[in-house]
Amino acid sequence: AQKITQTQPGMFVQEKEAVTLDCTYDTSDPSYGLFWYKQPSSGEMIFLIYQGSYDQQNATEGRYSLNFQKARKSANLVISASQLGDSAMYFCAMRGRGSEKLVFGKGTKLTVNP
């Protein structure tokens, strides 16, 4: 079974600072993918970044980067230079090679203060 744990129900950050959102996972699949999604107050789910378990480098997409530590089973999202528009719910998710299902964590609510 796959499990995603996001231990931070809420996080606060000052505008222009960096913030790390934590995600740990558990799986027995040797091959898997890790995803981060953003859900603003308007409700849509927006894909941010993907990390494959066999990728040699940490994924980056603009101001988003993924701090992937395979041995520790963690896939933390780093947002650099936070903007007010980054205020949203953020979900970590994983999908095992042996499973078509994407399993989500419960999310972290990020608030960016001016």
Place this chain on the structure above:
Amino acid sequence: DAGITQSPRHKVTETGTPVTLRCHQTENHRYMYWYRQDPGHGLRLIHYSYGVKDTDKGEVSDGYSVSRSKTEDFLLTLESATSSQTSVYFCAISSEFNSPLHFGNGTRLTVT
């Protein structure tokens, strides 16, 4: 944006009535999913499909059924709606294992 349309966007229904939610995609993706989102629970998988007429249960499938008779359409049916099924329902699609899911805009269902 991925071509996913959910209908209806909002629905209010009474306990005991049947309800069908529709998800339509124009991307020809193999995988389609139905999730529900509730406060404190994140997104939980109801059912998913890996091809026409090929479906399987997720973690919260009780009280729900699905059908996929065409690649582009995935229907979620609540045979007899209950108040516990009040939720926001998201459809999602993906093409393969390492592809991200792309979500529809959601359907807000209220069962009174």
